[in-house]
Amino acid sequence: MPPATRELSMRMRPAWAVPPRAARVRRRGPHRGVAVVLSALLLAPASACQEPIVPPGAPTPWPSAHARDWQWQWQLTGPVDVTVDADVFLLDPVHTTSTETGALRARNRRLVCQVRVGTYATGEPDASRFPAAVRGTAVPGRASTRWLDVRRWDSLEPVLADRFRLCRGKGFGAVALDDADAYLHRTGFPLTFDDQLLFNRRLAELARRLDLSPGLIDDLPQVAALAPDFDFAVNQECVRRGGCDKLLPFVDADKPVFHVEYTGDPARFCVTTVGYGFASILKDRTLDAWREPCALP
Template structure:
């Protein structure tokens, strides 16, 4: 993990310039507390590194025993106690929530206006696309970011931020998506949390400077690995999960995929689609050769 120490320099420069101005005017001027608070918060902002390994579990009792440096867990379903247990092991905690869809089992579902709820999200019961242009949607997401900060999350992963490519029921444009995604990144950073770009691979090059890492699904299944190379080039990790049964059942295919993943600098694990820790294969390199490790 890396801390953004450059923010400390900003704090020093700001304090120095403010004091100099006060002395020149021979008047004591209070510093803007909101700005100082923002700078102090961001001074401790941590981001994952290219060397970090990860585990992803969104359902069931969280298995905290994996020897990895990053965990991604569900924002709503995971207790503050579990987050503290992970962090006590010096594990970096990413909290998941959907930013582009309504899930009808979430505790804040009634905060969405009827007018912002679009078409059903194909393949996922009880989930519907949202109109990301709406201030109502943005306000709910700000509340979720506040919850993540309250629970002590180190970072957040905002899912379903590619609605402009889907049949959402709203005329969303690529520019709408960029604006929404960048606002999420800004607000996460404003709360001293890092943020990962999720699955919006077609806009990865445009968003790489706004986001701190990427989380992807089935990157190799759909041959989208080239789009995420921008993150690696910038020194930002790409955490990938594969669900294909072929990778689960065919050791040779699994090893070939892991070889490719490791060569590209991605961190790939093979998981059940339900992300319930039923099994877990981890791609890793040992003594120059590639193997796959069943860790569950």
């Protein structure tokens, strides 16, 4: 995720109506990557007066016949708006409550949790589980966030597996891997393209073992190699930055591509992205509940 804007923004059939933008003040503040932590409180049993939330019994399916028909929502801030007219919700697994995931599942929504896999925040409860040897340099523009040495699978796998289990416990059926392109950045480690490729493939395999459908966030240079290993892709701003065509291996394999732009007129960029077969939306960088989706063809 080379551009500085990416560091601030992150770190995927009914007929859908386009929601109005009337009287809304667009916010352009930076979005910092969601903190994914293992917390016993979040996994506590439901109250006796509530119906228990049962995790999905299998990874989220993505029928190839609907690969170009999904509408999606990406929300990481504020209470989750479960009424948004979308099939797929990409959410923060820590701050999203079991009540919210239960309400979405009752509406037959597909739930994807966003997990940071190549970084950690020093204030996270599981930060102490990362040995000093795997802790790298700070991520520019993201306070207290540092890179991880993705070559050290034996050290990282137990922590990341617990982050994935948190998703399962909250009712998610899919996981999107964030910060999965450390090799493109100054991490403090001599990471190579092949180091990252092996790490990402191991994560996809780990997700499947835990009954989660794996998805890849960005990492465009590796899409062609990784498309067979992942079930869907999430992309930020391939129209503004260029490179939308690099996501075509997912489209050609009838796998969803969930795409977002933070600037521009949907009437203009939708022509490109819907033509490619992407599910595209316009969002504020804060990734709150507001969205403006591209109309399906």
